[in-house]
Amino acid sequence: MFERLEQIEARYEDLGRQLADPEMIADQQKYQKVAKQHRDLEGVVEKFREYRGVMNGIADARGMLHESDAEIREMAAQELAELEPRQPGIEEELKLLLLPKDPNDEKNVVIEIRAGTGGDEASLFAAEVFRMYSRYAELRRWKVEVLSSSDSSVGGLKEVIAIIEGDRVYSQLKYESGVHRVQRVPATETQGRVHTSAVTVAVLPEAEDVDVKIEAKDLRIDTFCSSGPGGQSVNTTYSAVRITHLPTNTVVSCQDEKSQIKNREKGMRVLRSRLYEMEMERQQQAQAKERKQQVGSGDRSEKIRTYNFPQNRLTDHRIGLTLHQLTDVMDGKLQSVVDALITHFNAERLKAEGEPVA
Numbered sequence: 001m002f003e004r005l006e007q008i009e010a011r012y013e014d015l016g017r018q019l020a021d022p023e024m025i026a027d028q029q030k031y032q033k034v035a036k037q038h039r040d041l042e043g044v045v046e047k048f049r050e051y052r053g054v055m056n057g058i059a060d061a062r063g064m065l066h067e068s069d070a071e072i073r074e075m076a077a078q079e080l081a082e083l084e085p086r087q088p089g090i091e092e093e094l095k096l097l098l099l100p101k102d103p104n105d106e107k108n109v110v111i112e113i114r115a116g117t118g119g120d121e122a123s124l125f126a127a128e129v130f131r132m133y134s135r136y137a138e139l140r141r142w143k144v145e146v147l148s149s150s151d152s153s154v155g156g157l158k159e160v161i162a163i164i165e166g167d168r169v170y171s172q173l174k175y176e177s178g179v180h181r182v183q184r185v186p187a188t189e190t191q192g193r194v195h196t197s198a199v200t201v202a203v204l205p206e207a208e209d210v211d212v213k214i215e216a217k218d219l220r221i222d223t224f225c226s227s228g229p230g231g232q233s234v235n236t237t238y239s240a241v242r243i244t245h246l247p248t249n250t251v252v253s254c255q256d257e258k259s260q261i262k263n264r265e266k267g268m269r270v271l272r273s274r275l276y277e278m279e280m281e282r283q284q285q286a287q288a289k290e291r292k293q294q295v296g297s298g299d300r301s302e303k304i305r306t307y308n309f310p311q312n313r314l315t316d317h318r319i320g321l322t323l324h325q326l327t328d329v330m331d332g333k334l335q336s337v338v339d340a341l342i343t344h345f346n347a348e349r350l351k352a353e354g355e356p357v358a
Contacts, residue, residue, distance in 0.1 A: 109170050
């Protein structure tokens with residue numbers, strides 16, 4: 001591990017020298033590429049230098065324990081008491097930093113939320129879950145753009161598809177895919193009984209043109225009159241778009257915009273992301289070790305979380321996390337849950353890295 005860290009540090013220093021070269025500065029495209037490589041290595045190098053400083057401090061302090069001066073020996077013992085407990089933690093952080101990066105972590109996401117079992121109550125909860133993610137995005141200074149939505153008769157959402165854009169969105173939201181179950185007393189319940197309903201959440205990394213190649217001959221594009229609220233243009237212009245990817249029979253509809261061109265652009269963004277996810281799942285199924293590291297994170301049939309309103313309790317069943325702060329979470333204060341999931345799945349990846357290949 002340490003030989004690899006020294007190679008990374010040498011590469012980091014070389015990139016730093018390149019960035020100071022006037023010729024490099026003059027070529028902005030190349031400069032940006034090298035600057036990104038330099039930034040990507042910065043966290044590992046800083047942590048390695050911190051580790052080296054701690055290890056040098058420990059070695060020096062141990063050497064001073066043999067000094068004849070009692071005061072120096074006492075200082076050395078205090079130094080060791082401070083430095084030695086830091087060593088294992090920094091080593092774990094370095095191991096995490098050296099894990100292969102998820103190439104999708106930097107991407108924006110397409111999030112799809114659908115009401116499941118529970119009828120009207122499920123649609124109301126779907127709207128609340130979308131608001132939760134929207135508020136979380138606002139706190140993270142991300143941008144949310146609705147691509148399509150379908151309202152229920154009680155003011156909830158049967159389905160909503162949106163793009164969330166910002167810094168490392170997928171890295172934070174990738175463990176949110178799955179079935180989210182809600183337990184509470186519906187407003188229409190006269191006897192105060194707790195009902196259980198559910199919504200499904202899918203988080204897909206937004207695919208770029210370079211990630212997924214879509215041939216024009218593989219698409220069937222139909223236009224139709226939009227429905228639902230929207231003013232005079234509803235049911236009078238063929239602005240809504242339905243895109244069918246023939247090889248996979250994947251269908252995407254978009255009618256949020258009054259412009260057919262804009263609806264088509266939005267629909268293609270969703271289609272690319274769905275096809276990209278299909279390809280990722282195909283690759284993961286061919287890699288048993290990678291599937292083990294994921295620990296079922298992509299299985300949408302899996303109940304991942306319960307929101308119990310009478311007890312103000314959130315439980316994430318995958319990691320055994322329970323928080324009695326449901327009101328805050330539903331208001332977008334989701335970071336403690338996100339951090340706990342990232343920590344857990346990183347630990348699983350570390351364990352998998354340490355296991356011999358079968």
